[in-house]
Amino acid sequence: MRIFFIFLVFLFFLTSCTSDIIGVVLKNDIYSSRVIEMMNDHQESNFNLLKKYLDEDVFIEYSGKIYNGKQNLIEVWKAEFYYFSDVFFDKKEVFTTFNKDRSYTTIFKANWNASGNFTNNSYSVYSFYEFKWKYDRIFEIHVHWNNEPYYKEWDKLIKSNKYE
């Protein structure tokens, strides 16, 4: 009877959780709050919180372009304010998943809005950010968006320098 009961417990555990689940979406978690705060600071060109949570060897993929290291990433994000002003995010959506490998991923989705410093164009770009956490630090960031605003600003900058 005891063996049968142990077998039953084992069987229940085995079948009770669906096997195709690779993670759970968390409610009111600390990682989402941190990312919201970081992205709010980003609008103000403030990177203190980002510096606090970035791993020294962070890896970032920016629509296929790769950057490595904390300092490089901060320089890239600071450079945004050379080309753009009035940066703000709207239609924000954020959530964090706890993955099967025991890591955490925070997804931040928003429309990135800004004014071009060289063209005076207004931009609104759908953007998707993935922050991967390990030991309370961000070790990987993936950003998916269309770099078109950058190309337009570079183009204007190059043309204006050429004919000065």
Added chain:
Amino acid sequence: MNRLYFLFLLTLISCSNPNQMGVVKNSDDLSLKLTTFINQYVDESYESLDSIFSDSIHINLNNRTYNSISKLESGLKLYHNLYSDILIDSQFLCTFYLDDGSIKTFQKVNFITKNKITQNVGSIRAFFEYVWLDGYVVELNVVFDSETLTKEVKFFKSSLKNQPIGN
């Protein structure tokens, strides 16, 4: 009998978490449908389109909006007019089932492309967000860096201009 009640309670507790608001899957029916769709697309097959996408689908492609499945199909065909080969280098996708009933799939695909005229080989890393309702995708957001595509279109247009007329 008490043991059976205990077992039932244990099972209930083991899978529920008050701090969660949904689950993530990658081998469920919806994820598999989209994997099939993208694999068929590179082979220029559009047969699964009607069974996945709603007729009045709302499409946001790099912040340009379109409505209807026919726009989606003509848009998809456009890339095959430009490229002789479209291959998948890598892809990742997962579907989020939230407790409020909403379902979303995120898909990242790295395409390798070969221009039909110039034979130029390039890569496009695209991100797709699918919003599901009643078993159909009702909203599709696609984002990718348009630089490569813009260059390819320019190559394509200029090569068409330089082509001799007739044989």
